[in-house]
Amino acid sequence: MELKDGTYRIGGSPVEDLAALAGTPVYVYDAGIIDRQVHRLRAAFTDIPLRVLYACKALTNMTVLRHMRTLGCGLDAVSIQEVEIGLRAGFLPKEILFTPNMVAYSEYQRAVELGVMINIDSLSVLEHFGHDFGDRVPVCIRFNPHIMAGGNERISTGHIDSKFGISIHQLRHVERVLATTGLRVNGLHMHTGSDILDAEVFLQGAEIILEIAGSFPSITFLDLGSGFKVPYKPDDIGTDIEDLGKQLGERLARFNAERTTPVEVWFEPGKFLVSEAGVLLVRVDQVKHTTATVFAGVDSGLNHSIRPMLYGSYHGIVNVSSPEGKPRIYTVAGYICETDTFAWDRKLAEVHEGDLLAFLNAGAYGYSMASNYNSRPRPPEILVKDGKAQLIRRRETIEDLLATQLDGGT
Ligand SMILES: Cc1ncc(COP(=O)(O)O)c(C=O)c1O
Structure with missing residues (x-):
């Protein structure tokens, strides 16, 4: 305004x-500001193969979703209903990542029917899913990096008491499930919270994910979630996206140099794209x-x-x-x-x-x-x-x- x-x-x-x-x-809503934010994010991560998934929980109006798609964004959906709304708005199944938490197994089955990408954040679901689908449906795994971050406790999701993600300390369990079921992992995910000012938190999380990435040779992407802080008060500052882009770019270049197929970095911002x-x-x-x-x-x-x-x-x-x-x-x-x-x-x-x-x-x-x-x-x-x-x-x-x-x- x-x-x-x-x-x-x-x-x-x-x-x-x-x-x-x-x-x-x-x-x-001012579409011009949404455009500005998408472009700013892209410009900050030019050194990285980047994919932006809009976290549609922030604002699910269909016209806004279609606008996001024209800007080249995919969709981060946390419920099967968000998935369905995204599909009705014109997103292709392969452009939607379904990241639920504590949902009935039937929601995963429905997501498979709809053909969207699936992100699993519990060992029991991983095992169940692996037995049902083996290597036929690849999945992303959401890890909990045990980082306390976020503007307040209700929007912190990556700490040790959080219900989100599979603990990084349970890596051995995950490996066993993959070995026994043949499940293929195409990506690793983390999201530590919302309203995170410090770029260092994202780098720390990325470092943890990169450390375990060696155990997953088939991954094609790392989804580092979101939580970018936007300014609310007149003298507020937001996350320094440009600095984060530069530092992450350097780190990822080193990581990708050692791989035969480079991984993409995905972010799934909600607030950053539509709050202002x-x-x-x-x-x-x-x-x-x-x-x-x-x-x-x-x-x-x-x-x-x-x-x-x-x-x-x-x-x-x-x-x-x-x-x-x-x-x-x-x-x-x-x-x-x-x-x-x-x-x-x-x-x-x-x-x-x-x-x-x-x-x-x-x-x-x-x-x-x-x-x-x-x-x-x-x-x-x-x-x-x-x-x-x-x-x-x-x-x-x-x-x-x-x-x-x-x-x-x-
Ligand atoms: C898994 C996941 N991704 C992305 C987001 C979006 O976060 P933000 O609106 O802070 O960008 C959230 C927010 O709750 C989330 O839970």
Whole structure:
């Protein structure tokens, strides 16, 4: 979002016009920022045979998925439903990596039927799968490198107590399963968490994976997951992708020099690709002065954007209606029947009832984590692309909320 000629704009369109297109609350995505992020990632890893899989859990709108595909991205899917959505959006099975955790074995079987690539992160599944499919269906193996990383404990996935991955210390078990079942391994995977600032963490993880890679002669790729941090606050910094690209490039070149077939490096970013591309636009319904606080109450809540309440995430907030307004302190709260605070004691341009606020960094894990709590419909979504704003999801109605209910009598 930029302030140009006294008006906030997204991809050139005035933000007030975007709100008028679908009403509020509404998610708005800027395709130009998604493009910028994909290109930035590619440019940072030019020395590496790189493949980018978009972690679609971050934002699964079909139009966004199709856009990702036109940018040359594959798909990282964590549920069989994400796989199906990806296929319906036009991804080929070979462009989708299915990386579930703790799912029923039938989801793996369905993934085999659909022909997508499979990533296994448990020894028992590996053994079961190996007995069923032998060398007919190659798999990637997700290892847990035992690295504590990530913005907070709920988004840390690579530490010793984590439910994700097969421990690197269980390598011998893995080798035994492969030997007895004939299962072929085409890739190794790790993902240590989200919001990881330090490029060193990725290098450390890569080093661990490279160390065990010698035990898997048939691999063609190393999937180093994601977790790149993006800036949230005005003075925040993100992961130094360019530095990571340079250092990893050198390390991988040494690794590949000793192999007959070079391996590709895969990343599967969600946040990095779509977080900054999205805003959630909300209207201020009430400005409420209590004895201690001035609340700006908006027409949305944790039902539409749960990250602040779930793990204390920070979203910049801009008063779109008042670019020149005098700064004052507000606590921005939603309309849900429990505490759903988006921001505590935040400096905003003076807020009046009816003002339009924009929550920044809302593209990732915004809509995709939204719910119908308090029987509120989920908001519409707009994509601004090539200077044009298009509604890519309508607002839910009360009929949508009731559509799956069956009459059980009284
Ligand atoms: C396996 C896997 N890959 C990729 C991602 C995307 O992470 P991020 O949005 O931090 O880029 C996640 C996030 O939870 C994940 O679990």
